[in-house]
Amino acid sequence: MEFRVIKTFQTIVRLGSFQLAAEYLKYSQPTITLHIQKLESELGFKLLERGKSIKLTEAGKIFYERANILLKEYEYLNNTLKDYSTGEAGTIRIGAAEPTASSRLPSILSLFKKRYPNTEISLLVADEKHLHQHIRNQEIDFAIGTVSESFRDIEFEALLTEKLVLLLPFNHALTKRKTIFAKDLIHETLITAGQSSVQKKIEQLLFERTGQLPAKVQLGTISTLQHFVKENLGIAVVPQISATLPPDQVVVKTIHDLHDGPAIGILKHQSHTVSTAGKTFLALLKQNLAFDLKKAQIELSV
CATH class of the missing domain: 3.40.190.10 (Periplasmic binding protein-like II)
Structure with missing residues (x-):
C-alpha cells in the first residue's frame, strides 16, 4: 500500500471531488481514479460511493479516520529522518575536560540547542585520562580537551x-x-x-x-x-x-x-564516524573557539 495512494484518498474526501483532488495534487484525473481503484482492490472493499457527490462507505469512514493518523505519523517520520540527515536531530555524546567544560561549553551548547532543539546532547565531564578510555570504548563521539601523550587509536585536532x-x-x-x-x-x-x-x-x-x-x-x-x-x-x-x-x-x-x-582541541577514535548532528556541532564549536582565541589574544595584548 503506497502512501501517495492513501494521500490521494484523503485529499478526495477532504476536497469533495476527484477533479479538485487532481488539481490540488497535480495529477491527471485518470491517475486519481486509478489510485482509488488500486486502494480498494488492495483492501478488498469499497471506500467511496460515486455519484453527484462523493460519499464515504462505512468502511471508508473507518479507513479515512485511520488514514489521517497514518499520514501524520508518516509526515512526522519523514521530517525526523530529514532532520537526522541534515544534522538538525539526533544524539551527540560529548566528553569535555576542565576548564573548557565549565567556561566554554555552556554558551556553545545553549546556542546549539536554540538552533537545533530536536538534537539530544549527552555531556560527560572528566579528566583526559578517563576521556581517552571512553573514546577508546566509543562510549562518546568525541571529546574537547588536550593530550599529555600520543595514542595510535585516538586522533587529536588542535583548535587553540x-x-x-x-x-x-x-x-x-x-x-x-x-x-x-x-x-x-x-x-x-x-x-x-x-x-x-x-x-x-x-x-x-x-x-x-x-x-x-x-x-x-x-x-x-x-x-x-x-x-x-x-x-x-x-x-x-x-x-x-x-x-x-x-x-x-x-x-x-x-x-x-x-x-x-x-593545545586544546578535538579528540576522537580514528575508526569512529561522527554523525551529521555531531559534525554540525563541531562546526559551531570550531567557530566559537576561534572567536575565543582572538578575544584572548586581544585581552593579553592590552
Whole structure:
C-alpha cells in the first residue's frame, strides 16, 4: 500500500471531488481514479460511493479516520529522518575536560540547542585520562580537551592554545611588578588543581623555564583554587579562561615567558564516524573557539 495512494484518498474526501483532488495534487484525473481503484482492490472493499457527490462507505469512514493518523505519523517520520540527515536531530555524546567544560561549553551548547532543539546532547565531564578510555570504548563521539601523550587509536585536532595567567593575593609583592618571569615563582607556594593534562603541562613548562618546581598545595578544582589564593595560601598558574571573574582580592597577572599553555582541541577514535548532528556541532564549536582565541589574544595584548 503506497502512501501517495492513501494521500490521494484523503485529499478526495477532504476536497469533495476527484477533479479538485487532481488539481490540488497535480495529477491527471485518470491517475486519481486509478489510485482509488488500486486502494480498494488492495483492501478488498469499497471506500467511496460515486455519484453527484462523493460519499464515504462505512468502511471508508473507518479507513479515512485511520488514514489521517497514518499520514501524520508518516509526515512526522519523514521530517525526523530529514532532520537526522541534515544534522538538525539526533544524539551527540560529548566528553569535555576542565576548564573548557565549565567556561566554554555552556554558551556553545545553549546556542546549539536554540538552533537545533530536536538534537539530544549527552555531556560527560572528566579528566583526559578517563576521556581517552571512553573514546577508546566509543562510549562518546568525541571529546574537547588536550593530550599529555600520543595514542595510535585516538586522533587529536588542535583548535587553540590555552593562555596562562598568574593568580596572586592582592597584597603579594609580585602584584607591584610590571614584568613577571617564571623564575620569580620558584620560592612561592604553588596551588594546583588536580593532575589534569593542563596542570601537568603547566608544571612541565615551569620546570623547563626554571629547572625546578615550587612547593605545591594540590586541590581538586580550579574554582576552589582561586579562593585559596584569596586567603593568601599561595599563588596559582591557571588557564586565562578560568580567571575571567576572579574573587575579590585576587589579582590576575601575565607571566612574560610563560603565557602559552597546552593545545586544546578535538579528540576522537580514528575508526569512529561522527554523525551529521555531531559534525554540525563541531562546526559551531570550531567557530566559537576561534572567536575565543582572538578575544584572548586581544585581552593579553592590552
